[in-house]
Amino acid sequence: MSKGSMVHQVSVNGRLTIDEDKGSIDEDEVTTGLKVGIPLFSFNRSLVTRSAPVWLYFLVFSRYHFFVSQSQFLLAAQLGVEDSAVFRSTSAARWLGQFMLTANPIGFLNFVALCLDAGPLAHFLPVATRNWPTPAISICSQGRFTTASLEDSFLADLEDLSDNDNENLDEDTGDAEHMEDDVNGDLADIEALNYDDLDSVSKLQKTQRYTEIMQKVEEALEKGSNISNQGMVLEDDPEYQLIVDCNTLSVDIENEIVIIHNFIRDKYRLKFPELESLVHHPIDYARVVKKIGNEVDLTLVDLEGLLPSAVIMVVSVTASTTSGKPLPQDILQKTIEACDRALTLDASKKKVLDFVESRMGYIAPNLSAIVGSAVAAKLMGTAGGLTSLAKMPACNVQLLGTKKKNLAGFSTATSQFRVGYIEQTEIFQTTPPALKMRACRLVAAKSTLAARVDSIRGDPSGKQGRAYREEIHKKIEKWQEPPPAKQPKPLPVPDSEPKKKRGGRRLRKMKERYAITDMRKLANRMQFGVPEESSLGDGLGEGYGMLGQAGNGKLRVSVGQSKLAAKVAKKFKDKQYSSGGATSGLTSSLAFTPVQGIDLIDPQADANRLGSGTQSTYFSETGTFSKIKRT
Amino acid sequence: MSYLLRTLTKKEDVDSIIRDTIDKLLVLRFGRSSDSVCLQLDDILSKSEQDVSKFASIALVDVDSEENQVYLKYFDITLIPSTVFFFNAHHMKMDSGSADHTKWVGAFHRKQDFIDVVEEIFRGAMKGKLIVKCPLPPERIPKFQLLFKDV
Numbered sequence: 191m192s193k194g195s196m197v198h199q200v201s202v203n204g205r206l207t208i209d210e211d212k213g214s215i216d217e218d219e220v221t222t223g224l225k226v227g228i229p230l231f232s233f234n235r236s237l238v239t240r241s242a243p244v245w246l247y248f249l250v251f252s253r254y255h256f257f258v259s260q261s262q263f264l265l266a267a268q269l270g271v272e273d274s275a276v277f278r279s280t281s282a283a284r285w286l287g288q289f290m291l292t293a294n295p296i297g298f299l300n301f302v303a304l305c306l307d308a309g310p311l312a313h314f315l316p317v318a319t320r321n322w323p324t325p326a327i328s329i330c331s332q333g334r335f336t337t338a339s340l341e342d343s344f345l346a347d348l349e350d351l352s353d354n355d356n357e358n359l360d361e362d363t364g365d366a367e368h369m370e371d372d373v374n375g376d377l378a379d380i381e382a383l384n385y386d387d388l389d390s391v392s393k394l395q396k397t398q399r400y401t402e403i404m405q406k407v408e409e410a411l412e413k414g415s416n417i418s419n420q421g422m423v424l425e426d427d428p429e430y431q432l433i434v435d436c437n438t439l440s441v442d443i444e445n446e447i448v449i450i451h452n453f454i455r456d457k458y459r460l461k462f463p464e465l466e467s468l469v470h471h472p473i474d475y476a477r478v479v480k481k482i483g484n485e486v487d488l489t490l491v492d493l494e495g496l497l498p499s500a501v502i503m504v505v506s507v508t509a510s511t512t513s514g515k516p517l518p519q520d521i522l523q524k525t526i527e528a529c530d531r532a533l534t535l536d537a538s539k540k541k542v543l544d545f546v547e548s549r550m551g552y553i554a555p556n557l558s559a560i561v562g563s564a565v566a567a568k569l570m571g572t573a574g575g576l577t578s579l580a581k582m583p584a585c586n587v588q589l590l591g592t593k594k595k596n597l598a599g600f601s602t603a604t605s606q607f608r609v610g611y612i613e614q615t616e617i618f619q620t621t622p623p624a625l626k627m628r629a630c631r632l633v634a635a636k637s638t639l640a641a642r643v644d645s646i647r648g649d650p651s652g653k654q655g656r657a658y659r660e661e662i663h664k665k666i667e668k669w670q671e672p673p674p675a676k677q678p679k680p681l682p683v684p685d686s687e688p689k690k691k692r693g694g695r696r697l698r699k700m701k702e703r704y705a706i707t708d709m710r711k712l713a714n715r716m717q718f719g720v721p722e723e724s725s726l727g728d729g730l731g732e733g734y735g736m737l738g739q740a741g742n743g744k745l746r747v748s749v750g751q752s753k754l755a756a757k758v759a760k761k762f763k764d765k766q767y768s769s770g771g772a773t774s775g776l777t778s779s780l781a782f783t784p785v786q787g788i789d790l791i792d793p794q795a796d797a798n799r800l801g802s803g804t805q806s807t808y809f810s811e812t813g814t815f816s817k818i819k820r821t
Numbered sequence: 822m823s824y825l826l827r828t829l830t831k832k833e834d835v836d837s838i839i840r841d842t843i844d845k846l847l848v849l850r851f852g853r854s855s856d857s858v859c860l861q862l863d864d865i866l867s868k869s870e871q872d873v874s875k876f877a878s879i880a881l882v883d884v885d886s887e888e889n890q891v892y893l894k895y896f897d898i899t900l901i902p903s904t905v906f907f908f909n910a911h912h913m914k915m916d917s918g919s920a921d922h923t924k925w926v927g928a929f930h931r932k933q934d935f936i937d938v939v940e941e942i943f944r945g946a947m948k949g950k951l952i953v954k955c956p957l958p959p960e961r962i963p964k965f966q967l968l969f970k971d972v
Contacts, residue, residue, distance in 0.1 A: 683876045684940045685947065 392453070392531060394446040403439050404538055406432055407545045433553055436542045440571040443539045447472050450532045454479055457525045461514040468505055469497065471593070476532040478505070479525060484516045543567050551652075556640035559655025560662070561615045561633065568611045569637075580638075580645035587641075588612055588634035612637075617662060625669055632662055703754040712736040825867040828854070828881045832888040838880055839907055846877040846913070846943050851884050851893065852902035859902045862928040869932050869939075877939050900926050900965055908946035915942060917955035920967045927963030934961055 394400055410432065451472035458465065458479050469475045477496050485491050488509040493502045517525070547567035550558045554576055558566040572590045573579035579587070591610035609630050612618055621629040636658040643654050713735040716722050723738065725731035829835050839847060850866060852859035863881070870879050882889055884901055892898075896905055904925040906913040914922040915938070929935040937956045945953035955962065 678871065680874045681872045681876075681936070684944050 392446055392450050392528075394442060395531065395535065399435075400439065400442075403432070403435050404541070407436065407542055411541065411545050411548070429549065430553070433546055433549055434575060436546050437571060437575040440539055440542050440546075441574045443535050443542070444572075447532055447535055447539075450528050450535070451475060454525055454528045454532070457517070457521055457528070459514075460521075461517050462509060462512050463514055464508045464512060465505065468501060468508065473532065473536045476529040480529040480533075482509075483526070484522050486516060543571055546571060554641065554644040555652030556643050556649055556655030556658070557637055559652045560637050560640050560659050561612065561617075565611050565615050566637075568614075569641075572611070576641065576645045580642040582638065584631075584635040584638040587638050588630060617659075617666075621666055622670070625666065628669065629662075629666055632665060636662055703757065709737065826863065826870065826879055826881050828883055830883050830886040830888070832891065835882060835889065835892060839910055842878055842907070843909060845908075846939060846946065847907040848877055848879045848939065849882050849905045849907065850879070850902055851882045851889075851896070851898050851905065853884055854881070856901060858928050862902045862904070865929050865932050865935050869935055873936060873939050876943050896924060898924070902926075902928065906942050908942070911946070911951060913942050913946055914952040915955050916952060917957070917962050918959055919962065919965065922952060926965050930961045 389396070410429070454476060455466050461484070462482070465478065466475065469478055474497060478493060481493060481496065482488065482491050488506045493505065496502075497505070544567075546553075547563050550563035550566050550570075554566055554570065557569075561569070569587065569590055570576055570579055573582060573587075582590075589608060589610050590612075592608065609618075609626075612630050612633050615633060617633055618626065618629055640655045640658055643649050648654070713733070715736045716733070717736060717739060720739065721729070722733045722735050724733045827838075829838065835849075839849075848866070850859075850862060852862070854860070854863070866879050866881075873879075882892065884893060884898070896903070905923070906915070906925075912923065915925065916922050917925065919926070925938070929938070934957055941953050941956045945951075
């Protein structure tokens with residue numbers, strides 16, 4: 191019997207419930223439960239579909255611990271495969287298959303056959319049968335492996351049950367806890383971390399490699415700068431190897447710090463959840479957590495020097511309204527431990543970087559000629575080595591080391607965007623602010639070239655780097671020159687350049703307003719031999735031309751819609767009704783007429799009349815064509 | 822101011838300049854460099870010389886030299902400063918509302934006025950006209966009285 195404190199019970203609705211304080215895992219209960227459960231499942235197929243992964247897990251667990259026999263297992267698996275769409279998902283099937291492959295080969299083959307029959311070929315087969323020879327697959331597909339018939343095997347199993355007592359049921363509580371975690375999570379995620387223990391999360395400090403390299407680095411730092419000017423066979427130099435190792439180590443330390451930061455964050459979330467969004471940098475976060483500890487009142491905690499004062503203020507204010515509760519002592523202990531570990535990792539990273547920096551003139555002379563050895567060391571460290579730095583495009587080099595700025599509240603202080611370690615170079619600091627972005631890009635480009643030269647050891651003396659530096663300085667100087675003075679130009683010869691005529695819809699519409707109307711055109715013409723009418727009669731006054739004469743082909747000449755007039759009318763209307771100041775206070779929209787009584791006057795009616803008078807009076811505005819034939 | 826512009830004292834100079842200015846308007850100012858109104862005019866001429874240099878050239882004719890008296894008689898110059906315009910050896914006239922169309926008497930009020938006049942004459946000349954209308958409003962045209970001998 192196992193000494194577990196939890197019991198898994200199959201409840202009627204098909205969900206696993208955890209029944210605490212039930213004593214040990216009782217084999218009899220489990221099997222009875224199974225015997226009840228499996229037929230239940232067979233009746234309630236919909237249940238199987240929904241809770242398949244859980245159920246499936248339980249099934250496999252039972253099989254693993256020999257609570258069910260092979261035949262029972264197969265039956266249940268068959269039920270699962272037939273009914274459950276969820277079971278057919280890749281991860282569940284794969285997991286089941288992997289398990290069965292190791293535990294029960296024949297059962298596995300049967301299972302494959304089941305799957306092939308049921309149909310989830312595409313999901314299951316390629317994964318499981320990756321290493322199989324083709325005959326095996328064909329055998330499986332031809333049919334099942336037959337043992338005894340299922341019913342007979344059931345009967346046989348009933349007698350077998352009592353023999354399973356002495357199997358190893360002494361699984362410790364660790365497994366039960368694992369199960370508990372896993373059951374709550376995704377079945378397929380086998381690598382669920384056990385967060386209780388820091389060591390399982392962060393392993394770097396315990397590794398051999400780490401301690402070795404740190405030792406060597408410390409020795410080398412104490413020895414001082416020992417420049418060996420070989421330049422020839424560099425790769426054999428043990429120091430070069432150490433430097434390469436240092437680079438990879440610094441990247442590893444970075445990753446490790448991130449993992450530890452996640453760990454601390456998760457633990458500290460119970461106490462102060464908002465802190466992670468206020469303080470982004472992992473090391474700062476670790477320091478702050480260490481300082482605050484389990485303190486509830488943040489006025490007793492002095493965060494000076496750890497954070498900028500604006501952030502301290504925000505943190506204190508947030509802490510007073512936080513929803514967190516103080517941590518229990520053991521979790522607090524673990525958190526503080528993790529913080530310490532993060533800080534030591536940070537310190538060792540600094541040491542590594544110092545060491546690399548001191549050797550930088552030897553490793554990468556051209557690069558350090560341009561940006562300085564400190565920045566060069568940082569760049570190399572972040573990139574993960576000189577060759578990786580050389581492989582990066584210049585735009586990436588520019589962004590190495592950018593910090594995510596945390597603007598609290600409504601602050602609109604714009605940080606210098608898109609500048610990383612390059613910001614710390616002397617060249618960048620001495621350029622005027624207007625040219626900083628261009629200078630940054632230039633420095634990044636040249637330093638990439640220098641890094642490439644250094645990665646193949648093309649110029650050990652650093653002459654190329656100095657040449658680049660000169661070039662950069664010259665370019666920045668040139669940018670700062672004033673523009674040449676403007677010469678007064680003589681006037682161009684009149685009428686020598688033809689006027690640019692514009693065209694287009696807009697111009698046409700504008701011209702239309704001033705175009706000659708049809709009425710005027712008619713008035714301008716005269717019929718032959720027919721004297722025209724005139725305004726004053728008898729040939730005096732303005733002549734009417736063809737207007738109003740018989741036989742000019744037009745039935746009625748009405749005043750066409752003059753667009754100019756329409757525009758003027760619109761302006762007039764707007765002016766009238768938007769002036770507001772000139773209307774008398776006694777006007778109202780109500781009018782009393784003797785015939786109809788109260789008559790509400792529409793104030794827009796007058797304006798509308800102006801427009802509607804020019805509408806065509808011949809054609810109806812509501813009627814349409816009676817028949818339109820499609821051709 | 823007149824040292825900035827070309828001053829012509831000899832008759833041959835005047836002849837050659839009238840003949841040799843091709844496709845550009847020639848502005849000849851007749852006057853004395855010591856006269857105050859002439860100085861004003863000269864100031865404006867020198868300032869605008871570079872601006873109109875593409876379509877006009879400017880020269881000063883000294884009224885006091887003996888060789889130029891012929892020209893004074895020919896153009897009937899009695900008031901100074903007087904400005905005469907030529908285009909391709911043709912004498913260009915301008916109707917500015919005054920009695921005399923053949924020349925411009927007096928100074929200009931502004932540099933822009935002068936440039937306007939020059940441009941107008943140039944346009945007219947390019948079109949083939951020999952007389953153009955003055956673009957300036959009458960208040961900016963210097964008034965003068967012509968005294969006839971016998972009247």
